[in-house]
Amino acid sequence: MPPGRELEGQRGEPTLKPPFPAVSGYMGKPSNVNNVETFANVPVIITKGAAWFSSIGTEKSKGTKVFALAGQINNVGLIEVPMGITLREIIYEIGGGIKNGRQFKAVQTGGPSGGCLTAKHLDTAIDYDSLVAAGSMMGSGGMVVMDETSCMPAIAKFYLEFTCEESCGKCSPCRIGNKRLCEILEKITDGRGTMEDLQELRNLAAVIKDTALCGLGQTSPNPVLSTLDNFWDEYVEHVVDKKCRAGVCKKLMSYVIDREKCIGCGKCAKGCPVEAISRTDYTAPGHKLASMVIDSTKCIKCGACINNCKFGAISIQ
Amino acid sequence: MINLTIDNKPIQVPEGTTILKAARMNGIDIPTLCHFELDGMNFENKPGGCRVCVVEVKGRRNLAPACATDVMEGMEVLTHSARVINARKTVVELILSDHPNDCLQCEKNGDCELQSLTKRLGIKEIPFKGETSTYRKDSTLSVYRDMDKCVMCRRCETMCNKFMTAGALSGVNRGFQAVVAPAFEQNLGDSSCVNCGQCVQVCPVGALTLVDDIAKVMNAIADPTKKVVVQTAPAVRVALGEEFGMKPGEIVTGKMAAALRRLGFDQVYDTDWSADLTIMEEGTELLGRLKKALAGEPVKLPMFTSCCPAWVTFYEKNFPDLLEYPSTAKSPQGMFGAVAKNYLAPKLGVKREDLVVVSIMPCLAKKSERAREELAVNGDSDVNYTLSTRELAHMIRQCNLDLNDMPEEDFDSPLGQSTGAAVIFGATGGVMEAALRTAYEVHTGKTLPKIDFMETRGFDGVKEATIDFDGFPLKIAVVYSLGNARKMMEQVRQGNPNGYHFIEVMACPGGCIGGAGQPYHHGNSDIIRKRMEAIYREDAGKPIRKSHENPEILAIYKEYYGEPCGHLSHEQLHTHYFDKSDKLEATK
Ligand code: SF4
Ligand code: SF4
Ligand code: SF4
Ligand code: SF4
Ligand code: SF4
Numbered sequence A: 001m002p003p004g005r006e007l008e009g010q011r012g013e014p015t016l017k018p019p020f021p022a023v024s025g026y027m028g029k030p031s032n033v034n035n036v037e038t039f040a041n042v043p044v045i046i047t048k049g050a051a052w053f054s055s056i057g058t059e060k061s062k063g064t065k066v067f068a069l070a071g072q073i074n075n076v077g078l079i080e081v082p083m084g085i086t087l088r089e090i091i092y093e094i095g096g097g098i099k100n101g102r103q104f105k106a107v108q109t110g111g112p113s114g115g116c117l118t119a120k121h122l123d124t125a126i127d128y129d130s131l132v133a134a135g136s137m138m139g140s141g142g143m144v145v146m147d148e149t150s151c152m153p154a155i156a157k158f159y160l161e162f163t164c165e166e167s168c169g170k171c172s173p174c175r176i177g178n179k180r181l182c183e184i185l186e187k188i189t190d191g192r193g194t195m196e197d198l199q200e201l202r203n204l205a206a207v208i209k210d211t212a213l214c215g216l217g218q219t220s221p222n223p224v225l226s227t228l229d230n231f232w233d234e235y236v237e238h239v240v241d242k243k244c245r246a247g248v249c250k251k252l253m254s255y256v257i258d259r260e261k262c263i264g265c266g267k268c269a270k271g272c273p274v275e276a277i278s279r280t281d282y283t284a285p286g287h288k289l290a291s292m293v294i295d296s297t298k299c300i301k302c303g304a305c306i307n308n309c310k311f312g313a314i315s316i317q
Numbered sequence B: 001m002i003n004l005t006i007d008n009k010p011i012q013v014p015e016g017t018t019i020l021k022a023a024r025m026n027g028i029d030i031p032t033l034c035h036f037e038l039d040g041m042n043f044e045n046k047p048g049g050c051r052v053c054v055v056e057v058k059g060r061r062n063l064a065p066a067c068a069t070d071v072m073e074g075m076e077v078l079t080h081s082a083r084v085i086n087a088r089k090t091v092v093e094l095i096l097s098d099h100p101n102d103c104l105q106c107e108k109n110g111d112c113e114l115q116s117l118t119k120r121l122g123i124k125e126i127p128f129k130g131e132t133s134t135y136r137k138d139s140t141l142s143v144y145r146d147m148d149k150c151v152m153c154r155r156c157e158t159m160c161n162k163f164m165t166a167g168a169l170s171g172v173n174r175g176f177q178a179v180v181a182p183a184f185e186q187n188l189g190d191s192s193c194v195n196c197g198q199c200v201q202v203c204p205v206g207a208l209t210l211v212d213d214i215a216k217v218m219n220a221i222a223d224p225t226k227k228v229v230v231q232t233a234p235a236v237r238v239a240l241g242e243e244f245g246m247k248p249g250e251i252v253t254g255k256m257a258a259a260l261r262r263l264g265f266d267q268v269y270d271t272d273w274s275a276d277l278t279i280m281e282e283g284t285e286l287l288g289r290l291k292k293a294l295a296g297e298p299v300k301l302p303m304f305t306s307c308c309p310a311w312v313t314f315y316e317k318n319f320p321d322l323l324e325y326p327s328t329a330k331s332p333q334g335m336f337g338a339v340a341k342n343y344l345a346p347k348l349g350v351k352r353e354d355l356v357v358v359s360i361m362p363c364l365a366k367k368s369e370r371a372r373e374e375l376a377v378n379g380d381s382d383v384n385y386t387l388s389t390r391e392l393a394h395m396i397r398q399c400n401l402d403l404n405d406m407p408e409e410d411f412d413s414p415l416g417q418s419t420g421a422a423v424i425f426g427a428t429g430g431v432m433e434a435a436l437r438t439a440y441e442v443h444t445g446k447t448l449p450k451i452d453f454m455e456t457r458g459f460d461g462v463k464e465a466t467i468d469f470d471g472f473p474l475k476i477a478v479v480y481s482l483g484n485a486r487k488m489m490e491q492v493r494q495g496n497p498n499g500y501h502f503i504e505v506m507a508c509p510g511g512c513i514g515g516a517g518q519p520y521h522h523g524n525s526d527i528i529r530k531r532m533e534a535i536y537r538e539d540a541g542k543p544i545r546k547s548h549e550n551p552e553i554l555a556i557y558k559e560y561y562g563e564p565c566g567h568l569s570h571e572q573l574h575t576h577y578f579d580k581s582d583k584l585e586a587t588k
């Protein structure tokens, strides 16, 4: 929820700017509204001097920045780094690289309204301007690292759900627009999306950015726009091929038993909560029992069978 | 002065002008939805929330809301670039995607700002399908709430909280669920609402509408056992014509009387008549209080007028400690009802319960006033139904009539004749002026040298004057908006430092001419101004302009009431007030 007039007993929603809080804030008085991090920098600057502080960082972004490093990375936690450091340094040196030796896919910076950056941004020196230029932002200092098990349309939807919760409801593009973005993303991740939806998604996201009243609405479409820009193929796969390559979108998955590998032990069927698995009349060469088959119309994609099968006969497609 | 270009046209406007105003001053009409202003009447709603008015400003990253962005030197504004049109259409499509879109059955059909915006932008389909918000329907006797249609423009909220200071409505919930509602989403009738209905007058859509009583009136007219009489308030005759394509400010008194007869009312009377009666009672009450004050007896001053029922409810809820200050005189609607049921019914040879009294009012608060228990005898209300100006227009159209084609007819007697003093009740300051005309002459025994009190006229929210009552300086004030009324009551709590004797209060902008039951003005304050001009034209054209010279009024005192503020008039024409502050407990 964006900062509003709660301290004055008013509903929590932003007011028109100008006047900015520095001119007319709490009870109409000039007010200083800053993040905790900014305030935390002040004593160091006072004790060690501005010159010392400015010696750290880049031309336009001075000093250090605290990031909350999280996601599919070996070392997670709060890190304080000089402005101008590259993503590669953060992810591979400080973060110790991607978990389980998997492939780096994207990093979401700036919290829910930030954007997703890709491998091509790994060597960008990060400061306020370069992040914006790359379609993301410094924002809250969140930094979520993702590997190939992350589905980008699903990630966009996840962040949109958050901004929908946080929207104050004052302006129409954010109040209704973000809800509609979310619904379109849901359609796509459910396998009901069309190519027109992708067009609509882009137009709507751009209009919300262009028309929303406060910073929340003006940035909330960033996850959508940046994933559309950087992971267009993945969207198209969801819409045209009805496939989720990361195996995240449940409605797009199907569990399949390889009848040549299945020895017909039936353990999968016993563990299936919805009785979706039955025996066929085909016995694979070298096996004694007939193989099993999954009725995809009954399957709820719980994943139990794949864990129960000792012979690696079941896979997700 | 600031130089800028709008759509490549160089223009010059004063500093502090918004892009929206600058454009309108130069013939460029940027569409709006949430912004609403009553120019010169101290009402502006500017949340900058709908984003319909967005324009492109060169050098600015985002589109700017024209209604809430001030012009700057050298600014280059585009109001209809492809980017702007696409954004504006998308925003309205979004609004429509969370809207019931049942125009055909909507009270606002044909009068709806969202409907005309949709048409203007050429929106043919809504590309977004998804969840729509639904809320519980809610109604008082005056206001019907269907928040499914709310577009969150917040006009009602600003009206209720800033202009009226009634504090009944505010934004609740957040995000997609956000809507305007009373505190804790309680019923409006259980809130601090005073039923002024001004939220209805400003709502751009059909989310807030009046409670429609046409069918009940039609049934009464069709009932052969009933005699149905009608009274029409002063402000109706200067606004009804607008519903039939006439220019604002057209006076349609005679045509309205003719139409009412053709609708089937048995007798067509005039609330102006009972407005004259109100002046006799209220004026006498004022003189009585002044006399006591001069004699050093304890008495409540200032006296407040009591003919606006929204104002009455307002002090009952907010100032229960000051209930003895307002006049005890009933409103003209209430007085008419009492006279009709007590005096007229026997004259017409019908039993009280077979006489149906209908009022045509510019007002929605009168729908609630009508139902007050103390304005009834054994459960039979003095006034049975109250219709607004808009409902009368609907009824006329429904009955295949056109006001334009009506002949000029007179009201029926004996409750039909009225003076210029009565008709000005419809405008802010009018009750005061009417009371002064009578009180002065009754008090001094002299003829007024000048009948027009210019100091009580006009659109200032607070007007003050000292009137020379033959050597006695009478201090008066005239206010409209309950926000201004609240300030006056607070002064009374502080011991009346300005020494007022008499204060007129009207809730609505400009008085009843700007009432919530009048044709929608959509924020065009010129319409209200024209209605006021018409009111004073009607007054100036009347042969008799002082209430105490109305022969029908003199006759009823002679024949029935005896004297103003006498025993019988106290019984029938005066009322009492109740502490209703418990209605505010929930919000404390
Ligand atoms: S952009 Fe969202 S959070 Fe900001 S004012 Fe609009 S609705 Fe509220
Ligand atoms: S995934 Fe679950 S529901 Fe589907 S077949 Fe396997 S066990 Fe049954
Ligand atoms: S509020 Fe307006 S747009 Fe909505 S249904 Fe009614 S007339 Fe139609
Ligand atoms: S009727 Fe008047 S008091 Fe009641 S909610 Fe509407 S504006 Fe407020
Ligand atoms: S109820 Fe009407 S006036 Fe109030 S916010 Fe909704 S649309 Fe606007």
Ligand code: SF4
Binding pocket: B196, B307, B308, B309, B310, B311, B362, B363, B364, B365, B366, B506, B507, B508, B511, B512, B513, B514, B515, B516
């Ligand atoms: S000012 Fe007139 S129209 Fe408005 S609430 Fe009062 S009586 Fe009704």
Ligand code: FES
Binding pocket: B031, B032, B033, B034, B035, B047, B048, B049, B050, B051, B052, B053, B054, B065, B066, B067, B068
């Ligand atoms: S009219 Fe300007 S934002 Fe609504």
